[in-house]
Amino acid sequence: QVQLVESGGGLVQAGDSLRLSCAASGRTFSRYAVGWFRQAPGKEREFVVGITWRGDGRQYADSVKGRFAISRDNAKNTVYLQMNSLKPDDTAVYYCAAAANLGGLVGAAADYWGQGTQVTVSS
Numbered sequence: 001q002v003q004l005v006e007s008g009g010g011l012v013q014a015g016d017s018l019r020l021s022c023a024a025s026g027r028t029f030s031r032y033a034v035g036w037f038r039q040a041p042g043k044e045r046e047f048v049v050g051i052t053w054r055g056d057g058r059q060y061a062d063s064v065k066g067r068f069a070i071s072r073d074n075a076k077n078t079v080y081l082q083m084n085s086l087k088p089d090d091t092a093v094y095y096c097a098a099a100a101n102l103g104g105l106v107g108a109a110a111d112y113w114g115q116g117t118q119v120t121v122s123s
Contacts, residue, residue: 001026002024002025002026002028002029002032002098002111002112003024003025003026003112004022004023004024004096004097004098004112004113004114005022005023005024005096005114005115006020006021006022006094006095006096006114006115006116006117007020007021007023007117008020008021008117009094009117009118009119010118010119010120011120011122012086012119012120012121012122013121013122013123014086014087014088014121014122014123015085015086016086016121017082017083017084017085017086018083018086018119019080019081019082019083020036020080020081020083020094020096020117020119021078021079021080021081022034022036022078022079022080022081022096022114023076023077023078024077024078024079024098025077026077029074029077029098030053030074030077031053032053032098032099032100032111032112033050033051033052033053033098033099033100033101033102033104033105034050034051034053034072034079034096034097034098034099034105035047035048035049035050035051035059035070035096035097035098035099035102035105035106035110036048036049036050036070036081036094036095036096036097037094037095037097037108038090038092038093038094038095038119039092039093039095039116040089040091040092040093043092045095045108046061047061047105047106047108048060048061048064048068048081048094049061049064049068049070049081050070050102050105050106051070051071051072051079051102052101052102053074055071055072055074057102058070059102059106063089064083064090067083067084067085067086068081068082068083068084069081069082069084070082079096081094083119086119086121087121088121088122088123089121090119090121091119091120091121092118092119093116093117093118093119094116094117094118094119095113095114095115095116096113096114097110097112097113097114098110098111098112099111099112
């Protein structure tokens with residue numbers, strides 16, 4: 001069993017940066033691919049970025065390439081999402097998720113989900 005808890009969300013202005021954290025419990029966390037999804041009001045939840053369990057592979061949605069960066073520290077059971085050059089369109093609830101592999105994560109076939117953290121970007 002893996003439990004995921006997101007933190008770091010908040011209200012920022014366009015162009016600002018935020019770093020989200022996803023803290024996990026469970027001994028097997030380091031063996032899971034982990035990623036971030038987001039859901040804006042009235043929209044479907046969408047994949048944002050994912051990282052393999054070793055941290056040697058990443059996949060980004062086109063909308064965040066060059067602005068967002070994912071990293072993980074398996075010793076701390078934590079995954080980070082550095083978000084730069086934020087735009088109002090990035091406003092959403094951001095969810096952390098874990099899956100057996102990155103391919104499954106991209107397809108939203110996650111085994112575990114966090115409760116979400118709100119990110120609001122004002123113009």
